[in-house]
Amino acid sequence: MHDLLQNLILGFSVALTLQNLMYCFIGVFLGTMIGVLPGIGPLATMAMLLPLTFFLPPVSAIIMLAGIYYGSDYGGSTTAILVNLPGEGSSVVTLLDGHPMAQQGRAGPALAIAAIGSFFAGCVSTLLIALVGPPLASVALNFGSPEYFSLMLMALVCASVVGSGSLLKSLAMVAAGLLIGIVGTDLSTGMSRFTFGVVELSDGVGIAVVAMGVFGLTEIVKNLGGPHMTQTIVRGKIQGLMPKWQDLKTCFGPIFRGTSIGALYGPLPGLGGTISSFTSYMLEKKLAKDPSRFGNGAIEGVAGPESANNACAQTTFVPMLTLGIPGSASMALMLGAMIIHGITPGPQVMTSRPDLFWGLIASMWIGNGMLLLLNLPLIGIWVKLLQVPYRLLFPIIMTMMGIGIYSLSNSGTDVLLMALFGFVGYILMKLGCPFPPLILAMVLGPVMEENLRRSMFLSEGDATIFITRPISGAFIFATVALLIVFIVPALRRYRRDIGNEAPQRG
Amino acid sequence: MRIKNPQDFWCGVFFIALGALAIHTSRVYPIGSALEMGPGYFPMWLGGIMVAFGLIIGGLSLRLQPDAIQRAEVKDWAFRPWIVLTATLVVYALLMDAGVGFVPSLMVLVSGCALAHKDVRWRETLLLSVLVTAASVAIFLFGLGLPYRLFWWSD
Numbered sequence: 001m002h003d004l005l006q007n008l009i010l011g012f013s014v015a016l017t018l019q020n021l022m023y024c025f026i027g028v029f030l031g032t033m034i035g036v037l038p039g040i041g042p043l044a045t046m047a048m049l050l051p052l053t054f055f056l057p058p059v060s061a062i063i064m065l066a067g068i069y070y071g072s073d074y075g076g077s078t079t080a081i082l083v084n085l086p087g088e089g090s091s092v093v094t095l096l097d098g099h100p101m102a103q104q105g106r107a108g109p110a111l112a113i114a115a116i117g118s119f120f121a122g123c124v125s126t127l128l129i130a131l132v133g134p135p136l137a138s139v140a141l142n143f144g145s146p147e148y149f150s151l152m153l154m155a156l157v158c159a160s161v162v163g164s165g166s167l168l169k170s171l172a173m174v175a176a177g178l179l180i181g182i183v184g185t186d187l188s189t190g191m192s193r194f195t196f197g198v199v200e201l202s203d204g205v206g207i208a209v210v211a212m213g214v215f216g217l218t219e220i221v222k223n224l225g226g227p228h229m230t231q232t233i234v235r236g237k238i239q240g241l242m243p244k245w246q247d248l249k250t251c252f253g254p255i256f257r258g259t260s261i262g263a264l265y266g267p268l269p270g271l272g273g274t275i276s277s278f279t280s281y282m283l284e285k286k287l288a289k290d291p292s293r294f295g296n297g298a299i300e301g302v303a304g305p306e307s308a309n310n311a312c313a314q315t316t317f318v319p320m321l322t323l324g325i326p327g328s329a330s331m332a333l334m335l336g337a338m339i340i341h342g343i344t345p346g347p348q349v350m351t352s353r354p355d356l357f358w359g360l361i362a363s364m365w366i367g368n369g370m371l372l373l374l375n376l377p378l379i380g381i382w383v384k385l386l387q388v389p390y391r392l393l394f395p396i397i398m399t400m401m402g403i404g405i406y407s408l409s410n411s412g413t414d415v416l417l418m419a420l421f422g423f424v425g426y427i428l429m430k431l432g433c434p435f436p437p438l439i440l441a442m443v444l445g446p447v448m449e450e451n452l453r454r455s456m457f458l459s460e461g462d463a464t465i466f467i468t469r470p471i472s473g474a475f476i477f478a479t480v481a482l483l484i485v486f487i488v489p490a491l492r493r494y495r496r497d498i499g500n501e502a503p504q505r506g
Numbered sequence: 507m508r509i510k511n512p513q514d515f516w517c518g519v520f521f522i523a524l525g526a527l528a529i530h531t532s533r534v535y536p537i538g539s540a541l542e543m544g545p546g547y548f549p550m551w552l553g554g555i556m557v558a559f560g561l562i563i564g565g566l567s568l569r570l571q572p573d574a575i576q577r578a579e580v581k582d583w584a585f586r587p588w589i590v591l592t593a594t595l596v597v598y599a600l601l602m603d604a605g606v607g608f609v610p611s612l613m614v615l616v617s618g619c620a621l622a623h624k625d626v627r628w629r630e631t632l633l634l635s636v637l638v639t640a641a642s643v644a645i646f647l648f649g650l651g652l653p654y655r656l657f658w659w660s661d
Contacts, residue, residue: 055650168563169563171559172521172556172560175552175556176524176556178548179528179549179552182548182549186545191545193532193535193545194528217591220587221584221588224584224622224623225587225588391620391623391625392634395616395619395620395635396634398591399612399616399619402612406599407652412603415595416596418595419595419596419599422591430513431513431517431580432513432514432517453548456543457542460541461539461540463540
């Protein structure tokens with residue numbers, strides 16, 4: 001307990017410097033601003049603004065990027081409430097009751113309760129990271145190569161299994177991601193692989209380049225090709241911002257339950273904000289005395305999912321910070337940023353860079369407070385921003401992407417690569433392939449190969465080392481169990497389909 | 507044989523091709539042994555795994571009806587934005603590398619993007635490209651100090 005207090009004091013002393021406060025604010029502000037724009041989720045926002053953080057010292061950069069992350073997440077909810085646009089992932093749930101509330105002239109309370117719920121969830125889950133992080137990291141410090149390899153395998157399979165889209169396609173995307181990850185100079189032999197003679201590729205493919213291609217460019221192409229977006233922005237002045245005491249009282253339970261669900265789901269790979277929001281929504285609907293109110297502007301339907309979403313967004317940091325294993329594509333990007341700044345991710349971060357770890361945690365507390373203060377008065381600006389037609393928005397977004405990516409290494413190669421990933425990404429999207437597994441695997445590619453190599457060296461070429469070492473064996477067992485749980489129902493369905501077909505043939 | 511799920515079928519083809527490319531490219535890298543893995547060992551396996559997944563996905567698409575919720579057709583391609591945006595980025599990258607300067611490159615980038623949209627409004631596009639370029643110069647060159655020249659004659 002004493003340790004925790006001391007660490008938190010260290011964290012706040014880092015986060016409360018004028019410089020870091022400013023970057024945290026800039027991150028939250030820019031993140032919310034871009035996140036508000038329809039059709040741009042947290043991932044695209046982070047990828048777009050990532051280059052801005054390269055100019056900063058490591059701790060400030062990570063603090064700012066974290067601010068961008070939860071800022072854009074919150075911006076998405078604002079859009080969902082004000083505009084009837086199912087944006088990215090988790091805001092789909094917020095939309096269900098948030099937009100009806102806005103139509104009834106209660107946009108103010110809806111936005112306020114979303115902010116209050118998020119703030120509460122953010123505070124609780126940040127405290128949770130501070131409590132859970134150190135013991136988890138000290139366990140992980142004892143892991144050897146086989147344990148790491150198995151753990152990463154489990155994370156990748158888990159992310160594929162629970163993520164959206166077909167399991168087979170997700171796993172194939174994992175393999176493709178690992179392959180992209182090892183492009184460049186091989187760590188142990190110094191050999192250039194898959195560079196096809198391009199000198200710039202010997203440093204590998206940047207994660208920002210791929211993320212911007214598949215999440216930024218592909219998304220814009222999809223938006224432009226889709227049916228014309230009909231927006232029903234809530235017009236008129238938004239008044240009565242503060243919720244009534246009655247509203248607050250109804251929301252205590254949902255906020256608390258939502259926070260618990262989100263905090264629990266966050267550290268598990270693949271279980272993102274969308275699933276926790278949905279779970280919370282379903283739970284509140286089940287617990288409600290009058291479930292028919294849901295979908296027609298029930299304030300609990302905003303409070304619960306929003307809290308769940310934000311709690312989840314914060315606790316996703318746990319595996320990334322303590323094990324160096326990202327559980328979501330956003331965290332993969334965060335990890336990529338840490339690597340760019342010369343920080344080797346893993347359990348040693350907490351002891352070797354306590355200023356980074358605790359500073360980040362403290363800044364998340366402060367950042368969540370900023371969100372609460374920032375968003376309520378700025379709603380007018382966000383509404384204005386939402387009225388800008390997409391026709392004018394996407395060239396601006398493309399320009400930011402173009403400049404940002406070019407500035408990575410001051411060479412056009414990265415821009416060309418981004419164009420390529422966007423081009424191929426659109427095909428893959430049309431073929432129903434999900435991108436998060438690709439990004440996750442890409443960051444883990446080189447580390448996984450290295451750990452596989454070391455494990456095999458350790459065991460003198462015997463692959464059974466992964467199951468005979470107890471901890472590693474447990475991870476492998478869990479991986480196989482996960483796969484079986486999800487494959488068996490699919491197989492059963494397959495048999496049934498074949499069975500149904502037989503009589504038609506005869 | 508009829509393809510029951512075109513989306514999965516082409517997905518299978520894609521991964522078989524990508525896996526084959528990976529295997530083909532890794533052939534020149536020393537494989538080594540399980541004990542001492544060479545640079546070719548891991549990518550060779552990955553290629554094999556992709557081909558295997560491609561075969562399963564493609565194979566199932568011949569037998570398995572898609573779910574009602576899954577969109578199985580591969581259609582409604584947004585050809586215009588897809589091609590135009592990719593091409594614009596390529597042109598922008600080449601212009602920047604050629605040292606034409608930040609201002610002309612960005613003007614081309616913004617105008618090129620506008621072409622991707624169904625209705626092109628020239629005056630609006632021109633105005634937008636001037637405004638966006640001016641703002642970018644202010645933020646990125648003067649604010650963040652990126653080392654690019656403004657025009658081809660400036661240095």
